[in-house]
Amino acid sequence: MFMRFVSRPAVAALAAVMFANLAAADEGMWLYTKPPTKYLKEKYGFEPTPTWLEHVQKSSVRFNTGGSGSLVSASGLVMTNHHVGSDNLEKFSTPEKNLLKTGFYAKTAADELKCEDLELNILWKIDDVTERVKGAAAKDMSPADANTARRKMMLTIEKECEDATKLDCQVVTLYKGGRYHLYQYKRYTDVRLVMAPEQDIAFFGGDTDNFEYPRFDLDMCFFRVYEDGKPLKPEHYLKWSQNGAADGDLVFVSGHPGRTQRQNTVEHLKYLRDFEMPLSLQRLWRREVQLATFMARNEEFERIASGDFFGVQNGRKARTGMLAGIQDPAVMARKIADEKKLRAAVDANPDYKGQWGDAWDQIAKALTSYRTFALRRQVGPNGDLFGIARDLVRLADELPKPSPERLREYADSNLDSLYLDLYSPKPIYDDLEINRIASGLSYMAEMLGYDDPYVQKALGGMSPQARAEMLVRGTKLKDVEVRKKIAAGGTEAIATSTDPMIKLAKDLDPEARALRKRYEDEIESAEREAYAKIAAAQFAINGEDAYPDATFTLRLAFGPVKGYKETGKDVPAFTDFAGMYQRATERKGQKGFELPKVWWDRKDKLDLKTPYNFVCTADIIGGNSGSPVVNTKGEVVGLIFDGNIQSLVLDIAYTEDQARAVSVDSRAMIEAMKKIYDAGPLAEEILKR
């Protein structure tokens, strides 16, 4: 599965520039403000009109938990993936009633389950604010000061926008500093769970088939948006296709790709290849084993840790593919050649060279420096309770300041989302928290050395396990009212708190903040400036017809439904239910391949030839999970839930040779609702025209 994309503003701001050679490829995660109209018209004879674009844009939904979705009925029904909704399924589950096992269907509105901390965004309006943001930094400022000035201006623009529009406003850094756009969202927080199948069918094949194709997953989940206590009557929602897609049909994917790193310089790619990815995989391997052993202890432990475990396994498999891609000398050779060409063009023009010629070295230098403290910036105690404590400590420090002076996630424009998360009544399990914190503390000691003062502060003279137990047993932060009380008490409440988790967050914060500041002042600022130069060079030399690297903001991708060849064999574009039963039979008794009983009981009712999953060449990545796949009429023909193994290299370079986006077919969803889940009314609501 594509990983959901974690979308705290600080993270989403990590963009990169993208200008690829778009010769004849169905490449691109296009801005709605700059669609590839010419290419589409020439290659496919289809020209998306402004009306078409507006309709699809305003039917697209972003999940704050890191996925995509779309409005698919006149009554605010939202379609997304099971693995995007599963967070919420977990929160509604107990040892006795596990919705991940049983699935869920609300037969009536009264049965729908309100999600306490789920926020959906619909992108309503986009303004270019590049001039204002860039203009905030004076010419003679140091990169660090310029970076700070731009950040403050972004927060100022957001605040003005929110006061004026009542929309949720976010300035997005595109082309890694080449452009700044003000995105204005409608924000919905009354969201209710309507329907989800069992995890065993949504994630059929488990880790073994994850990121593989052919595939047989019903990775769908439905929510309903409410406004003023009533189902939303949306201005725009996607109609359902009568016939679905056929092999060769041009389709579009409208969603929120989380992050790509395609325009990274060669040195930056080497940094990923030789440092960042190996480090990140080390953590994932470690955590996967730790969680597997934790879960093996008993059934309840298996239930409470399954969300973490899925995330870790999924991230590990995705990064394994990315690393394999970046270790392929052919991929890197292309990158080296492209960069050489661009640098030669810059160097050939004295004016260009003077303005932009040093950008590549600037990035290399920043990354060399970052290597010395990147790891230190990433370690710390893990878990929900420590995150809550840190937010409380920082809120007390930040709120007294004017909004543009604060750390970005505590600015006024982000507070609503922050509180939604901070005061979420989601269950917190002591045993899992202890495991997470002990793991995080030991990781600090393993990586920085046990005697490191930062580590010693975190451990407080205890072993990682003993410290974790003390912290979790001693804190009162599981109680939402306690959190609210501390938040209300501000600096004073933090200063006098005896809660061990608050004390720990307080103890670690000076160093954590200093590391963050150092990153922003020395690394981020240099990268921003240098990538802005490279973007300018690209625009000047190759033209403006380009899309930026992904930023977990709305993009449009496209391409035909199309199979591919693998080790000489044809992999057809579509699978069907019959193939699923065959695979379940072949792999009987193996982990991940157990079909829910109802699928065997009702097998005879199903049309086994129903198209089930399919692939297309659209350019997508993690964060696109739950994106609708629409045809040229803007009708739903599928639901993105994954990319194949060959697609994982898309993080750094597009290829349409074998890389494919994987979707659930719209027809399979309807067939399952009607024949398996007794959810005829839901199917009717979706099909209604």
Place this chain on the structure above:
Amino acid sequence: MFMRFVSRPAVAALAAVMFANLAAADEGMWLYTKPPTKYLKEKYGFEPTPTWLEHVQKSSVRFNTGGSGSLVSASGLVMTNHHVGSDNLEKFSTPEKNLLKTGFYAKTAADELKCEDLELNILWKIDDVTERVKGAAAKDMSPADANTARRKMMLTIEKECEDATKLDCQVVTLYKGGRYHLYQYKRYTDVRLVMAPEQDIAFFGGDTDNFEYPRFDLDMCFFRVYEDGKPLKPEHYLKWSQNGAADGDLVFVSGHPGRTQRQNTVEHLKYLRDFEMPLSLQRLWRREVQLATFMARNEEFERIASGDFFGVQNGRKARTGMLAGIQDPAVMARKIADEKKLRAAVDANPDYKGQWGDAWDQIAKALTSYRTFALRRQVGPNGDLFGIARDLVRLADELPKPSPERLREYADSNLDSLYLDLYSPKPIYDDLEINRIASGLSYMAEMLGYDDPYVQKALGGMSPQARAEMLVRGTKLKDVEVRKKIAAGGTEAIATSTDPMIKLAKDLDPEARALRKRYEDEIESAEREAYAKIAAAQFAINGEDAYPDATFTLRLAFGPVKGYKETGKDVPAFTDFAGMYQRATERKGQKGFELPKVWWDRKDKLDLKTPYNFVCTADIIGGNSGSPVVNTKGEVVGLIFDGNIQSLVLDIAYTEDQARAVSVDSRAMIEAMKKIYDAGPLAEEILKR
């Protein structure tokens, strides 16, 4: 399970000094030449006579695959653990007939299966050669030259001994340079498999219960030693106890603990804690996940990789426990206090100070230097085929030299064992080899950087996966005759070989050898010298009554059968078959808890009250797997197969509070042979007096 201990001479030479405070603890892995007679007499009123010691010593067996065992019949029957014998079970298995699943019992001598590459050693004679070895290094030599001179002398002594005695002779470095002993072994290479239960009962509870207690494992396996084509009539073998052991009984463990690191200096322990153990765990976590995903692909992959997987999981669990121990501030505080005391005593005596005072700093300095290349020394392509290629390349280089000038493992005294391994007809599976090599190559790139010249040489311009496929598909080394032909061809055959695996080994060898030389000249020599000083200081200040750190050579440990307390609850010393059935029922359907069908079918025949597993306080560690547990009469009462979680800290410090050695009870073995496996004749052979 205790990990088997890998025993190539180069590894076994890694000893460390041990002098603990033996106040009133059942501590120690004692040399047979220096047993704790006084302590035993005072505390237990039992004094092992020279006859008793000789009998137990000469009944003890070392497995070249890294475990222990014992002779238990007049016809050369050898008892060890299933997890020590499982290598051989794997080699006899095919997709159609998997001995790990089915178990094995040879009803007649003709049914016994000859193990092609298994070597057993029995320690026959011990001589102190400290003077000769130490004397080989002149006073004014550099540490590197002194180290080389000692190594040459060791090989010279071994050669003289072999020529004179026809025994297998090995000079063992004890007290990390404090003493050198010449161990003379009887060597047996005609060893046949007699009986093994199913892995599901031998390793009941799987990774979840591994290193835990209470426990329910029938971790036993029986071989028979042949001499001149007939069953060995041994001079010594252990009789079977009539009644087994009772709670509180004093018992002895005679076996080959692999390695302990108890007398490491504090800085050396910190090196383990902050560098070596985290690095080693990183590799294990990584490999565990990689193997798990490999095995999930199909049943045959699961079968062929299960040995690797068990080793990795087992090593990971053991090191997790060790790291937790060393991260416990109480353990380290004791180490710091002990060292402080000794150093103060040295510093207080000007003579001592002059001779030994700089030892601690010398070790710290060597380790600081080693950190800069330890990782580089450890990486490389993995797998059997690469190991074979490297041996062939090095044999060609080494054999023309006089024996004492060679790398130690190619000296005459080690060649028989080397050839046994090199020409083993054990199956090699392409898919697993590709997986191992791709993993090893990618690890090099991840850790050293893809562009590193050593890595580039290993990759040969390809991605790790492509390179691994090319190497494995292209090599002819799977054919034993090809290996022999290349070996016979010497330098010329290597120089002209077009085999890609040979070429790779040849390409990498200059750097690999240089790293080894650097390690030996700069690190090992400094450590050897410094630890010899600390040993001398210990002997002078605390007396000679001490045992050396483990070196995979024969030792005697002891202690009573005794339960312990854990989180306030009593853990009794014994379990029984009834407990096993209860646990199997509780954990039904979970991985690792499936009893073989025959155990359910014949449950009614069993005496469910038969003592099954038990714990005692004897001081053991990995390598002790398969050691006999004997009573004061020298009779078998059990079979060591594991330590509990609390015992994992024994690597660095003994504790008898909760740490326990875990054994199979002698009575359970007999009961299972008779009632479950229709192996009455085997039981009769063992019980015969």
